[in-house]
Amino acid sequence: MMDRTAPSLRAIPSVDRVLRELGPTDVPRPAVVAVVRRELAALREAAPDNAIQPVDAIARVRAALDALRAARIRRVINGTGILVHTNLGRSPLGETAVDALRQVASDYNNLEYDLTGGERGGRAAYLEHNLAVLCGATGADDPPRAAAAVNNCAAALVLILRHFAGSADRNEVVISRGELVQIGGGFRVPDILESSGAALREVGTTNKTSIEDYERAIGPRTALVLKVHRSNFFMGGFVESPPTEAIAELARVKGVPFVEDLGSGAVVRTESAPAVEHEPTPAEVLAKGVDLVCFSGDKLLGGPQAGVIAGRRDLVAALKKEPLFRALRCDKLVLAALQATVDQHLIEQATGSDLAQSGVPVVAMMHMGDDELRRRAEALVAHLSDLPLAASVGTGEAQVGGGTLPRSAIRSVTLDLLPHGIPLLDFAARLRAGEPPVVGYVSGGRLKLDLRTVFPRQDGELLAAVRAAVAGLLQ
Numbered sequence: 001m002m003d004r005t006a007p008s009l010r011a012i013p014s015v016d017r018v019l020r021e022l023g024p025t026d027v028p029r030p031a032v033v034a035v036v037r038r039e040l041a042a043l044r045e046a047a048p049d050n051a052i053q054p055v056d057a058i059a060r061v062r063a064a065l066d067a068l069r070a071a072r073i074r075r076v077i078n079g080t081g082i083l084v085h086t087n088l089g090r091s092p093l094g095e096t097a098v099d100a101l102r103q104v105a106s107d108y109n110n111l112e113y114d115l116t117g118g119e120r121g122g123r124a125a126y127l128e129h130n131l132a133v134l135c136g137a138t139g140a141d142d143p144p145r146a147a148a149a150v151n152n153c154a155a156a157l158v159l160i161l162r163h164f165a166g167s168a169d170r171n172e173v174v175i176s177r178g179e180l181v182q183i184g185g186g187f188r189v190p191d192i193l194e195s196s197g198a199a200l201r202e203v204g205t206t207n208k209t210s211i212e213d214y215e216r217a218i219g220p221r222t223a224l225v226l227k228v229h230r231s232n233f234f235m236g237g238f239v240e241s242p243p244t245e246a247i248a249e250l251a252r253v254k255g256v257p258f259v260e261d262l263g264s265g266a267v268v269r270t271e272s273a274p275a276v277e278h279e280p281t282p283a284e285v286l287a288k289g290v291d292l293v294c295f296s297g298d299k300l301l302g303g304p305q306a307g308v309i310a311g312r313r314d315l316v317a318a319l320k321k322e323p324l325f326r327a328l329r330c331d332k333l334v335l336a337a338l339q340a341t342v343d344q345h346l347i348e349q350a351t352g353s354d355l356a357q358s359g360v361p362v363v364a365m366m367h368m369g370d371d372e373l374r375r376r377a378e379a380l381v382a383h384l385s386d387l388p389l390a391a392s393v394g395t396g397e398a399q400v401g402g403g404t405l406p407r408s409a410i411r412s413v414t415l416d417l418l419p420h421g422i423p424l425l426d427f428a429a430r431l432r433a434g435e436p437p438v439v440g441y442v443s444g445g446r447l448k449l450d451l452r453t454v455f456p457r458q459d460g461e462l463l464a465a466v467r468a469a470v471a472g473l474l475q
């Protein structure tokens, strides 16, 4: 055995040799060494008595290292036209949020310190106050309103379920069969309910649920009536569900809390963007008599990942007293960015400023006019005339995305590219491999980059990325 395997094993290069061949990389050396060791071990295992060419071994290590490097989180230019792109980090933050992050991140801060009294203070009091106002609290509400934030909307829902449906004799959550939905990857309403110890009490049918269905289902074991906004799909045709006000009134009479999971958390008039439907806002839903709403911070609110809970002050206070709240609370960076985003919305609401100029990027992108996009596309095309590709101004349909507003396609403008001498998919891969990576989509025989989701300040980088991707092609 020794005699047969020894020579072939020697053909697998040493760790040191591979490291020398790889040359310098921007991945820290201990991480590179671990990749090299892992790949060489796998080679020995796969080919115990086959000689392996050192070049093949090095190519394999290089590919593994490239895969590791590509997985590092970094900025990307989004040419997909999907505003809240779950795979691309959902909402980009606005400038004021980034400034707040930078300051709070690198200096000490008053996270839990009362600067007036010079002693320990509450956490997130400013954010919670302003968040409640953004969710419609006036300061003179009856019942009084409040708000709080946790790590994401799924966490908000788990906290709510744990609090209201956590006891064995009162754990039923009444929900319409039409709302037992899956949102994105890994968020299934029935699974969240089950894992929180709640028992599902389904009412109605997939397409029709009446107020009588709710009424029949509510009993002594009912912990909560839950409504889940169907954010990522719509139902048409023979469809019916009772108005929120009617469910709220029923829940009030029966003495059962009524919670709505809104998901997207739009606080601006989405319908003022061309061809976008109205998305219910937290303030509007609470005004209809819902006791609590929850929604994401990083969808249409345009802030960091967070889950906002707003509504009756007594209920919000009780949720904050749950031991689980401690495990779900936001860190200082999230609080700083969320606080700045909420303030931005409040300032813009008060001044009634143009939504296309909003300091919240998702809001601005949604409302941006075609003319501006077309002007940018034309300038980009003019700058690409010397390259071995056909560049033209095209049209596209941008989407809000993030599991929101599934019916709303926003007419948009694209930069359409057809490179000479390279398959489109290879060209797309080259753009993704660039620095920064550019992600577009292929349609109608072109690689399309939707300019609605490319920030104007990125146009220069976009040109450089296209240049780099065609560099070396036939001239």
Ligand SMILES: *Cc1c(COP(=O)(O)O)cnc(C)c1O
Residues within 6 Å of the ligand: 152, 153, 154, 155, 183, 187, 228, 229, 230, 231, 232, 261, 262, 263, 264, 295, 296, 297, 306, 307, 402, 403
């Ligand atoms: C997106 C969404 C969620 C999940 O929100 P996360 O912040 O990602 O946890 C929950 N419910 C609805 C209705 C949603 O649209």
